[in-house]
Amino acid sequence: MNKVVSLFCGCGGVDLGTIGGFQFNKKTYEKHPCELVYACDIDQKAVDSHKLNFDTGKTVCADICEVDAKDIPDCDILTGGFPCQSFSTVNPTKDPFDDRANLYKQMVRVVQEKKPKVFVAENVKGMMTLHKGEIFKRVLSAFETAGYKTFYSLLNAADYGVPQKRERVIIVGIREDIWKKKGNFVFPEKPNEGNWVPLSAAVPKLAIEENKYYFSERAVQGMKNAKKNMKRGLAQNLNEPCLTVTSHLAKVSLNSRDPVLLVDPQKELYRRFTPLEAARIQSFPDDFKFAGTETTAYRQIGNAIPPVLFWYVTDAIIKYLEK
Structure with missing residues (x-):
């Protein structure tokens, strides 16, 4: 049984994918030989959600x-999707050297101290290209100096059966003594490449009764009157x-890059996703529990890594360690 430590765990998207043993979109994702012994996050509501869904040795x-x-x-x-706001392509003006960007150093520190067989780090696509790739090189170099051979790939969640186009860079580090014995790590094949799961798997019907999810007529008119380049x-x-x-x-706008649903084109009825739909878009099973209000649930869901995507990454790691 592989003992797993999860840093920046959030509500547990990574951990559900790591542990396995869940169903999504009528498919079973088998349990992995992994035991979650420690999980940590700075967001109390996310930690509360984590405790509702996982029997972890210690969650802090x-x-x-x-x-x-x-x-x-x-x-x-050891896993960790260190916070990525500073690396985001959505707002490239943010300082890429601020404290949040430097949180990868904390993961390096723990990796260096605990010397796991494998670590897995996740971040947004933008981290690879900011400052002409110098930041990404710095991150890889820090892990390599800690004694790990690193492998990375830009993965699209849609290629793995998630009803969402979500590109994330995954860095897998193999401890050097293990790498020298077993050779290079190979990322998982893409079972759904060219055969993506549609949004309808998460949103079975457009019209719902709850008015709070619909945008007002004023919001629709504001969208129509916005500058053409928006x-x-x-x-x-x-x-x-x-x-x-x-x-x-929770704050999705019609004047933004946020995905929304058009319920009725003639009546110009738009709405945002419900928390359940958003969770399904991220590939969480319906029985996954989120602590707190709808607003905090939305934040946890949006910050998460799709469990199905991470299940495939973990599966490749387990097969690598067992060969």
């Missing part, structure tokens, strides 16, 4: 900068995967 709400690595159990696999009213095609959902799902 803490700033990783203040966590002593000696308080973290030894592990075989992205607006990004109504999704149910026959295709959804565009990327974000952490501000």
Whole structure:
């Protein structure tokens, strides 16, 4: 059984994919030989959600900068989707050297102390290209200096059966002694490449009764009167995967890049996704529980890594370690 430590765990998208043993879109994702021994996040509501869904050895709400690595159990696999706001392509004007961008150093610190067989880091696509790739090189170099051979790939969740176009860079680090014995790590094949799961898998019907999810007539008129160069009213095609959902799902606007639903073109009826739909778009099973209000649930969902995508990454890692 592989012992797993999860940093920046959020509500548990990575951890559900790591552990396995869940169903999504009528498909069963088998349990992996993994045991979650420690999980940490700074968001209390996300930690509350994590505790509702996982039987973890120890789950703590803490700033990783203040966590002593000696308080973290030894592990075989260490995961971490360190916060990515500073690397986002949505707002390239943010300082890429601020404290949030430097949180990868905390993951390096823990990796260096605990020496897991494998670590897995995740981030947004933009991290690879900011400052002409210098930031990405810096991140890889830090992990390599810690004693790991790194492999990375830009993966699209839609290629793995998630009803969402969501590109994320995945970095897998193999401890050098293991890499020298087993050779290079190979990322999982893309089972749904060219055969993407449509949004209809998450949104079975457009019209719903709850008025709170519909945009007002004023919002629709504001969208129509917006400057022509603005992205607006990004109504999704149910026959295709959804565009990327974000952490501000509760504040989705018609005058933004946010994906929305057009319920009735003639009546100009638009609405946002419900929390259940948003969770399905991220490939969470329907029985996954979110603590807090709808607003905090939306944030947890938008910040998560799709469990199905991470299941395939973990599956490749398990097969690598067992060969």
